[in-house]
Structures are given as structure tokens and as C-alpha cells.
Amino acid sequence: MRKYLAFSAKAFQRTLTYRFELWMELAINVLFMLIYVYLWKALYTDQTSVEGYDLNGILTYIVISQSLLTFVFTLRISRTIQAKIRAGEVATDLMKPIDFQMMTLATAVGTSLHTLLFNMLPKVVLFYVIFKLSLPPSFLTAALFIVSAVLGYVILFGIEFIIGVLAFWLIEIYGIYALVIWGLHMLFSGYFLPLEFYPAFLSKVAEVLPFRAIIYIPTALYTGNLAGSDLSTALLVQLAWATVLMALGRISYRAAFRKLVVQGG
Amino acid sequence: MPVISVEHLCKDFKVHKRRKGFWGSLSSTVTREYDIIKAVEDVNFTLERGELVGYIGANGAGKSTTIKMLTGILVPTSGHIDVMNLTPYLHRKENARRIGVVFGQRTQLWWDLPVIDSFELLKHIYEIPENRYKHNLEFFSELLQLRPFLCTPVRKLSLGQRMRCDLTAALLHDPEILYLDEPTIGLDVVAKEQVRQFLKQINAERQVTVILTTHDLNDVEQVCGRLIIIDKGKLIYDGGIDALKNQYGKTRMLIVDLAQPYTDIDLEAVSLTRREENRIWLAFDRDTLPASEVISQLTSRYEVRDLTISEPEIEEIVRRIYKFGMSQ
Incomplete structure (x- = not known):
């Protein structure tokens, strides 16, 4: 465990090296969030409540979901793995007494911790101050939100890791990455609007996919729209997806390793 | 073990x-x-x-x-x-x-x-x-x-x-x-x-x-x-x-600077491998022919200014092995 924490610490430290890039990222994020907030304000001028979200509720949803989305942008795990495979650098990792999946996760966590502290938290605080957003209904909800957000993170990592490992076979994975992350994830994660707003058949499709567990579940939980037995089911679904995806990642990585051909040399 | x-x-x-x-x-x-x-x-x-x-x-x-x-x-x-x-x-x-x-x-x-x-x-x-x-x-x-x-x-x-x-x-x-x-x-x-x-x-x-x-x-x-x-x-x-x-580097090389460009270089068990104006490269087998004998043959027939013997270098041996295999 200690060695993986060391990986997180180093990844965190490394992210600090390129500060300018991070400020730019934050500025762009804030701009987009402002666009979304004013869009929803305009849409709600003649409405008081849609599918259980009042104006304050939908703005809170947007700010939280947009903030969680930042992990998707900064994680970049699949591309990191692909680059390592391409350059043959993966050989150096494999020649160490470490677990490749855990090392990758630890590195991702270090990078994401930086995202959380220097990008997500400032954004959320800023929007709370400007738009007087609502807080979670109870302390328990807030605590469960953290659990749910962590599970969502693990699910996102699990998916990205599997896509990255596919590069052992495919070399080029951008097509799959774009399809899954920019296509399916964007449509079914609920980052753009709550999944309740979708027509029935799309909601049904979303139910059987892991993507809603990344952003929608923690966010709807935070705003109080996901409660009671639905909430406990949702948390169990998250736990199940996290376990399955991590296990699948491990299996595919083992399979990849068995037929590994390190590029070059 | x-x-x-x-x-x-x-x-x-x-x-x-x-x-x-x-x-x-x-x-x-x-x-x-x-x-x-x-x-x-x-x-x-x-x-x-x-x-x-x-x-x-x-x-x-x-x-x-x-x-x-x-x-x-x-x-x-x-x-x-x-x-x-x-x-x-x-x-x-x-x-x-x-x-x-x-x-x-x-x-x-x-x-x-x-x-x-x-x-x-x-x-x-x-x-x-x-x-x-x-x-x-x-x-x-x-x-x-x-x-x-x-x-x-x-x-x-x-x-x-x-x-x-x-x-x-x-x-x-x-x-x-x-x-x-x-x-x-x-x-x-x-x-x-x-x-x-x-x-x-x-x-x-x-x-x-x-x-x-x-x-x-x-x-x-x-x-x-x-x-x-x-x-x-x-x-x-x-x-x-x-x-x-020892096994593959038996061939020694004698590099000779002659006083004039002789064209009739012919010594027993020695082969002329290269020539540049007055300088010639002579290859011979280390085991069968002592260097002193080659030199005395040479100096008795031609006017020699200078000479050096080069031992086979590992580089040269390996280059030959890559090129021709171990049998040579």
C-alpha cells in the first residue's frame, strides 16, 4: 500500500510542474459552466419545476455534474497507457515489483487529487457564492455523496483502464475511446442534464449501462432527487459496476500481458 | 548452481x-x-x-x-x-x-x-x-x-x-x-x-x-x-x-611502407589484401608463419621504409562473423 501512495504523491507533485496549463483549464471550465447556468436560467423562465428539479435544483445539478466531469478531462489514463505501450515504456513498468493496475490507479488518484483541490473545489465555491445554490438535504446525504462520487471515479477509471489495455492488441484506440467516452459516456452519464429528462426508452438504455453511475448517481444524490430505496439500489449498482469493471480490467490486462509484445527494441 | x-x-x-x-x-x-x-x-x-x-x-x-x-x-x-x-x-x-x-x-x-x-x-x-x-x-x-x-x-x-x-x-x-x-x-x-x-x-x-x-x-x-x-x-x-x-583471429596483418611502388609483390603463404600507393597490407596465418620470417623475406627482396603488425581486433572478428557466419 505504501508504495502505491508514493506513486500518488509523485503524480500529484508532477502535476504541479505545469501550472499554467491548469489555470487555462480552470478558466475554460468556468466559461462553459457559466454558459450552462444561463441556458438553464433561460429555460426555466416559465417553469417552476421539471421532473422534480426546481431552478435552484437544476443549477446545483449542473454545477456538481460539470465539476465531476472535470475528472473525465484530466484522467487521461487510456491515452497514457497507450502512449506507454507505443513507446515500449510499459516494459519498464513491468520490470518492477508492482501491480500495473494498482500503479495506474495510484497515479490517476494523485493527478485527480490535484484536479479536486485546484480545479473542482474553487469552481464549486465560486458558483455557490455567485448563484446561491442549495446544499445537500442532510449531513448523511453529503457523506453518501462522497462515497458515491468515489465509486463513480473508480467506474470511470475502470472503463478508461480497459480501453487503455486494448492498445496492447489494437495499438490505436482513439476510435474506441471517442465512441465510449465522447459518445456513450456523454449521452448516458447525465453530465449535461438529469437522466429524468430523457424520453423513456433512452432512460431504459441508460439504466443498463455503467455510465450513469459516473456522474448522474452522485449528482442526483447530492441534490436530493435520488432518495430512499432508489438511493440504496443506486449505490449497490455503483458498487457492482466498480467491482465488475476493475475485475474486467484485471482480466484483460492479464490476457494482454500473456501475449505481450513490447513495441520496438 | x-x-x-x-x-x-x-x-x-x-x-x-x-x-x-x-x-x-x-x-x-x-x-x-x-x-x-x-x-x-x-x-x-x-x-x-x-x-x-x-x-x-x-x-x-x-x-x-x-x-x-x-x-x-x-x-x-x-x-x-x-x-x-x-x-x-x-x-x-x-x-x-x-x-x-x-x-x-x-x-x-x-x-x-x-x-x-x-x-x-x-x-x-x-x-x-x-x-x-x-x-x-x-x-x-x-x-x-x-x-x-x-x-x-x-x-x-x-x-x-x-x-x-x-x-x-x-x-x-x-x-x-x-x-x-x-x-x-x-x-x-x-x-x-x-x-x-x-x-x-x-x-x-x-x-x-x-x-x-x-x-x-x-x-x-x-x-x-x-x-x-x-x-x-x-x-x-x-x-x-x-x-x-585464437579461434577466429588467426590472421595477422603486416602493413608495409615501401620505398617505391613495387608491382611484383609475391611472398610465400602471404596474401596481398590492399594497396595504397607505396603502402601495402599483407595477411598471413599466425600459427604457420612467424612474423619474423615474413619480414626477413620482405626486406631481402624489397626496400622497406617502415612496417607495423596489427593483431586481429575483436571488432573485425565479430564483423566477419556477422557477415560470413562462424565457418568463415
Whole structure:
């Protein structure tokens, strides 16, 4: 465990090296969030409540979901793995007494911790101050939100890791990455609007996919729209997806390793 | 009990055959054909603890493939590998704990961080006890003069400095075996010499078994006691360097500056291999013909200004082996 924490610490430290890039990222994020907030304000001028979200509720949803989305942008795990495979650098990792999946996760966590502290938290605080957003209904909800957000993170990592490992076979994975992350994830994660707003058949499709567990579940939980037995089911679904995806990642990585051909040399 | 034993080791690669042109590419996406490349073919050798072995061969001979199988990151197609009583690809992590690896062409240090941070990370990865880590860091910093740049980010180091750091990184956890894949590539003469002296020293003092692949045969000549040559995947020589010279380097060369450009050079059992104005190169067999006899024949018939004898160099011998095989 200690060695993986060391990986997180180093990844965190490394992210600090390129500060300018991070400020730019934050500025762009804030701009987009402002666009979304004013869009929803305009849409709600003649409405008081849609599918259980009042104006304050939908703005809170947007700010939280947009903030969680930042992990998707900064994680970049699949591309990191692909680059390592391409350059043959993966050989150096494999020649160490470490677990490749855990090392990758630890590195991702270090990078994401930086995202959380220097990008997500400032954004959320800023929007709370400007738009007087609502807080979670109870302390328990807030605590469960953290659990749910962590599970969502693990699910996102699990998916990205599997896509990255596919590069052992495919070399080029951008097509799959774009399809899954920019296509399916964007449509079914609920980052753009709550999944309740979708027509029935799309909601049904979303139910059987892991993507809603990344952003929608923690966010709807935070705003109080996901409660009671639905909430406990949702948390169990998250736990199940996290376990399955991590296990699948491990299996595919083992399979990849068995037929590994390190590029070059 | 050998540290490494390799028996009938083979590795085949399947290479996807791509067809030419538009229709070729199109049909390649539907039906696939493969060529089988035998990268390593029936290689056998054993290494005892503390040996320092040069593993050489032309580009694509199968050196790196062998090293990857020994380190456990490539699975053999067939054959048997035993490294410190482990099968590397089945026990990758246990094996990794006890070996050190240096690739001349890439670094294992974290590019953006100061050197010392990479060392600290390695301390955790290998779970090196604190006092052992401090002792080793001290030892290598002294020996390789790392102190001036321990706090410099790796991307700002010169190649020579980076290589010294990579060597340290590979040795901090007291590995029993050190694999070096072209560690002197791109280094200047002084840096090369430093690396060679260092390898000799840690091999002698710490009893580290060293396998060194290289294209620079001076590395091998100065550092290694034993030489393994691999060509097109097959092991073609395994033995001492002197033995190789005796066996394949029998031909000596006499370089003569004549007073005038004689055209009738004809000496018994000596062949004229090259001529440049008044200078000629004469090859003869060391075992059957003493140099003194060639010289006395020569000076009795022609007017000689100057002459030198050159012994066969390992470089020349190996070049001939790559080109013509062992039979010559």
C-alpha cells in the first residue's frame, strides 16, 4: 500500500510542474459552466419545476455534474497507457515489483487529487457564492455523496483502464475511446442534464449501462432527487459496476500481458 | 548452481502481412495473413553467480527479445528459463524484486521530477529498508559523482549524467542480476569509460551478475570475461574473448611502407589484401608463419621504409562473423 501512495504523491507533485496549463483549464471550465447556468436560467423562465428539479435544483445539478466531469478531462489514463505501450515504456513498468493496475490507479488518484483541490473545489465555491445554490438535504446525504462520487471515479477509471489495455492488441484506440467516452459516456452519464429528462426508452438504455453511475448517481444524490430505496439500489449498482469493471480490467490486462509484445527494441 | 539457465529457448513473432495498395489494404481488413518470425531459436546457456557476460549480435539478432524473456515481460514460445529458481514470466514480481534493468535508449526515471524523487519512489517500490537505501545512495553518489545534479529534473540532465542516474536507479535495491541493454549508446569516450569501470567495480565488489548487450565491442573487450554471440535468433558463439580471438583471429596483418611502388609483390603463404600507393597490407596465418620470417623475406627482396603488425581486433572478428557466419 505504501508504495502505491508514493506513486500518488509523485503524480500529484508532477502535476504541479505545469501550472499554467491548469489555470487555462480552470478558466475554460468556468466559461462553459457559466454558459450552462444561463441556458438553464433561460429555460426555466416559465417553469417552476421539471421532473422534480426546481431552478435552484437544476443549477446545483449542473454545477456538481460539470465539476465531476472535470475528472473525465484530466484522467487521461487510456491515452497514457497507450502512449506507454507505443513507446515500449510499459516494459519498464513491468520490470518492477508492482501491480500495473494498482500503479495506474495510484497515479490517476494523485493527478485527480490535484484536479479536486485546484480545479473542482474553487469552481464549486465560486458558483455557490455567485448563484446561491442549495446544499445537500442532510449531513448523511453529503457523506453518501462522497462515497458515491468515489465509486463513480473508480467506474470511470475502470472503463478508461480497459480501453487503455486494448492498445496492447489494437495499438490505436482513439476510435474506441471517442465512441465510449465522447459518445456513450456523454449521452448516458447525465453530465449535461438529469437522466429524468430523457424520453423513456433512452432512460431504459441508460439504466443498463455503467455510465450513469459516473456522474448522474452522485449528482442526483447530492441534490436530493435520488432518495430512499432508489438511493440504496443506486449505490449497490455503483458498487457492482466498480467491482465488475476493475475485475474486467484485471482480466484483460492479464490476457494482454500473456501475449505481450513490447513495441520496438 | 547456475543463476540463470536457459534451455531450448524459442520465441516466434507473428507479423501481420499487409498487402500493397488500396485494394490490398481493403482485403487486409477482412482476411489476415501472418508471417512467422523466429526471433530466438533454440538458445541454450547457463550463467554462474558473479559472471559478467557480453551478449552481442547485429540489429534484430534477438538480443532484446532474450533480455525481455529473462526479465519476465515476454513469454517464450517454447523452451525453459530458470532465473534464481524462478520462471520469470510466471513469477514476474518476485523476479523483478531481485533484478535491475537499464535500457540505454530510455530512462526509468520520472522525466519531470528531480532525480532524487525518482530514487525515493524506487525506495518505496522495492521496499528498501531506510538505512540500506541511505547507504546505497551514499555509495553510488560518491562512486558516480551524482551529488551536483541530484536535485535537477531528469529532463535537464545530459545523457551521461542520466545514464549514471539510471545505473544507480537499477542498483539501489541490491539486485542479484543486472541486465544492461546498450548502456553506453550515445555516450562520449569519457562517459563510456566511466560506465565500464563502474560495471567492473560493482561486479567485483558486490558479486552482481551482469548481462550486457551492446554494439560497442570495446565495452565487451574491456569489461566482459565471456561473450555470447547470437545471430538470426541462434546462438553461434559462447566462450571467452581470448578463445574467440585464437579461434577466429588467426590472421595477422603486416602493413608495409615501401620505398617505391613495387608491382611484383609475391611472398610465400602471404596474401596481398590492399594497396595504397607505396603502402601495402599483407595477411598471413599466425600459427604457420612467424612474423619474423615474413619480414626477413620482405626486406631481402624489397626496400622497406617502415612496417607495423596489427593483431586481429575483436571488432573485425565479430564483423566477419556477422557477415560470413562462424565457418568463415
